[in-house]
Amino acid sequence: MEHAHLLIQRIEDDKLWEKQLTISRNEYIKVSGSVNTNLYFVVSGSLRIFVFDENEEHTIRFGYKNNIITSLDSFISEKPSELYIQAIKKSEVKVISKKSVKKLMASSNELQQNWNEILEQLILQQMNREQDLLTSSPTERYKRVLQRSPQLFQEIPNKYIASYLRMTPETLSRMKKS
């Protein structure tokens, strides 16, 4: 989320982070059914967002160093969300509430504009993701993600990337070798 750096910088400068959390490996900062309107900025470590479907976990998004991670549905609607947010390894995150973000937006046209850019970028990412899921060839799905987020493969363990790509870890290993 490249556009977010302006927002993050401003939050840093104005000291608006509400808290800093150390999250242990596999700890959940959000579970299904809860409302969570916080934005989490990843200082170190990595996290994932996933859902359960028929007893199977489906990882749908990742956050690593310098990313913002949030339960976007709940952030927008302020209603319960089925999403889980879990640390993949020990992580440090800074937290800001929606209320503070909105207040900050209201204080500056530049930031409001920046917020719009962030949202536009998120929409494009969602559309890309939709196309990922409609791509029937596993190799194609792998190539799409490799091309747009090569760093993912450095930061995140195979088994979670495999889930994100909707294939088994074994299939992903084979693909990486060839």
Next chain:
Amino acid sequence: MKIAAEKLITDLIESTRENINQVEKFKEYSDEALNYKEDASSWSVLECIEHLNLYGDYYLPEMEKNIVDSKHKANTIFKSGILGNYFANQMLPKEGMKKMQAPKDKNPMGSQLEKSVIDRFEKQQHKTLELLDKARHVSLTKTKTAISISKLIKLRLGDTFRFVIYHNQRHLAQAEKVTANL
């Protein structure tokens, strides 16, 4: 007690999140540590968790059945029943909590226990979260569930959730104490 239904559900979801995080920590311990018993009559970490699994085996399907079949629409307020409130409060971990005799069929001692006990517990928590969300659409007061020791005694759904989740907290606190002494 009287509480906004949504507040109860939110609180119970949060308690469940804490319970899941607690057992994620236990997963990092060795099998040896998880099976450690302070003395013959004390429970190991895995025995504490298996005890909770045995309760979940009964209560989760019972709650699910009654939520799905409930003819009582959601109400914004939950009112505790006298018995349900008593059971729920009995379960809360407190300072100097006494040892309670577990019913024979819920006594985990003597069974072979492995780390998979923890995975089973986690699965039950995900199910619990699913049920808490479904319960937003029915009356927590008018929907009833039977207790495990008698089909004739029914508790209000809100109290059943409280009972089960506080019971989880109680034994996880017990398990935590065991790890503190390792």
